[in-house]
Structures are given as C-alpha cells and as structure tokens.
Amino acid sequence: MLAALAAFAVVVAPGALLALAPTLLLFGTLLAGAMPGEELLHRLRARFAPRARRRRPARPRTYRAVHLRRVGRLIAAALAVRPPPAAPATVVAS
Structure with missing residues (x-):
C-alpha cells in the first residue's frame, strides 16, 4: 500500500x-523499530549542514565618477524660450 x-x-x-x-x-525509521534520540538527530543534522562560507576581507569600495549630460534641462530651456505657435486665422462670417 505504501509503495503504491x-x-x-x-x-x-x-x-x-x-x-x-x-x-x-x-x-521509516520508526516503522523499522529504531527510536532515534535527540542527540542522534542533532549529529545527523550537523553532519549534513552546509558549511559556513569564508568571508572575504573587507576592502574600501571604489566609486566611479559618473558624468551625466543635462539633456533634459537643455531641451526644457529651449522650449520655454520659444513663443507659443501662432493661432490659425479664423474668419467670422456675419
């Protein structure tokens, strides 16, 4: 039954x-008649536990200088200086 x-x-x-x-x-171990104790469980857990990674020595972080082009401000300033587009001529017929 268990295999099925x-x-x-x-x-x-x-x-x-x-x-x-x-x-x-x-x-399965309990069905086989073995009664694992707390110490055995801790030993098994410690045996298969992942080992702690070695930490790399800390070194100062270097930052690269970032140069940004101010394209957005240049476009905004150019558009702000221009006058609004001319209104289309409307003829009012009376």
Whole structure:
C-alpha cells in the first residue's frame, strides 16, 4: 500500500514527495523499530549542514565618477524660450 502511494505521489506531485522526504525517512525509521534520540538527530543534522562560507576581507569600495549630460534641462530651456505657435486665422462670417 505504501509503495503504491509513493508511486502515485511520484507521478502526480514529485515536488510534494521531495518536500515530505525527511518526514518519510523518520517515519521509516520508526516503522523499522529504531527510536532515534535527540542527540542522534542533532549529529545527523550537523553532519549534513552546509558549511559556513569564508568571508572575504573587507576592502574600501571604489566609486566611479559618473558624468551625466543635462539633456533634459537643455531641451526644457529651449522650449520655454520659444513663443507659443501662432493661432490659425479664423474668419467670422456675419
């Protein structure tokens, strides 16, 4: 029954089976009659824990000078100096 359930879970939702792997492993050890204690669980966890990364020595951060062209202001100033466009001539017929 358990094998059929595992095969069904692999076909339908393999991600769920992967998420439940630690629980299934612990359940399997309990079914086998082994009673893992707290110390054993901590040792197993420490054995497979990722190691701490070595930190690189801190060095001062260098900044590059950034030169920006002020194109937006130049266009705005050029458009602000121009007069508005001439109104079209309208003839009012009476």
